[in-house]
Amino acid sequence: MAHQKKSRGQLSQRTKDHISGYLYISPFFILFGVFGVFPLIYTAFISFHDWNILGGKEFIGIDNYAVLFSDPVFWISIRNTFSIWILSTLPQLFLALVLAFILNQAFLKGKEFFRLSIFLPNITSIVAVAIIFSSIFGEQYGILNYLLSLIGIEPINWKGSTLATHLAIASMVMWRWTGYNAIIYLAALQSISKDLYEAATIDGASKTQQFFHITIPMIRPMIIFTVILSTIGGLQIFAEPLMFSGLGGGAMEQGLTITLYLYEEAFVRDSFGYASSIAWVLFLIIVLFSLFNLFLTNRIKSAD
CATH class of the missing domain: 1.20.5 (Single alpha-helices involved in coiled-coils or other helix-helix interfaces)
Structure with a gap:
């Protein structure tokens, strides 16, 4: 007992x-x-309704999705989002990797100062960033157009064409996030044994050869991690195009991204059901890209 x-x-x-x-x-x-x-489930529920938040909800099935996939403005926002993502993500990650490699060198003095300096853009207010870049990319009095005029190039209307607008917004994204990714890469670089670099130096390998044959293979998992994060963030880009191009994305909708279009449908046109369907399509796109990155990661690991 x-x-x-x-x-x-x-x-x-x-x-x-x-x-x-x-x-x-x-x-x-x-x-x-x-x-x-709860917001995810409720958004899915709302996407099957016609609702302007003030009136009652009317169940309309998949009509919102049918209209969405036949909406030319939606496909313009898809094109703009992917264009800005490509223009900003690929150069950004490569530049971040190069910066991290330089900051990891033994000969560099004042490393703490440089590490802090490259991270500062990430904590800067996006409104301040937009104001500064609007001045840089101004058509009449912009600094960049002034520099281009010195070499005989005519002023560019950065807010008047698709490619120019995408380049301007991509440069804002790169300026904000390059330092952030460089800090992540730097942490990964510091875990690599110095013996590998010393052995490569003895064998006559240059810094460039060490970068491509030692650095990149050793931090490949971290590179894939930043690619996934940049993909998720790039597909949800909102503040930069809103501050640079304004609502509507400009005269030709060249700055209209998926999230900016979602915002306009919900809070400008009060079409919350339609906006919810946009949100869910964006969610599924991000999930598909994440699964593709996971598949790619597993293939790379199996190849190693």
């Missing part, structure tokens, strides 16, 4: 330990459920 009471006491204490453990982690799951899972 005493043994049974002791076992019950132990079981009871074990149960209490389990309960206390779940209570400790419950705040995260409660917040995640309220601000993460």
Whole structure:
């Protein structure tokens, strides 16, 4: 009997330990459920309705999606989003890798100062960034057009053409996020053994050869990680095109991205059902890209 009471006491204490453990982690799951899972499910529910937030909801099935896929403005926003993403992500990650490689060199003095300097753009207000870049890319009095005029190039209307607008917005994204990714790469570089570089130097390998044959292969998982993050962030770009091109994305909708179009449908035209369908299509696009990156990662690992 005493043994049974002791076992019950132990079981009871074990149960209490389990309960206390779940209570400790419950705040995260409660917040995640309220601000993460519920909005996702409710957005899916709203996407099957015609709702302007003030009136009642009218169930219309998949009509919002049918209209969306036949909407030319939506496809323009898709094109703009992917164009800006390509123009900003590829140069940004390569430049970040080069900066991290330079900051990791032993001969460089004042590394702490340079690390802080390249990270500062990431914590700068996006409004301030937009104002500065609007001045840089101004057609009449912009600094960039002035520099181009010195070499005989006519002023460019950066807000008047698709490619020019995409380049301007991509440069804003690059300026903000290159330093952030460089810090991530720098942390990965510092985990590489110095013996590899010393052996390569003894064998006569140049810094360029070391960069492509040692640095990149050794931090490949981190590169894939930043590619995934940049993909998710690039497909949701909102603040930069809004501040640079304004609502509507410019005269030819050249700065209109998916999230900017979503914002206009929801908070300008009060079409929350249609905006919800845009949000879910964007969510599915991001999921597909993430799965593709996961597949690519597994293929690279299996090849190694």
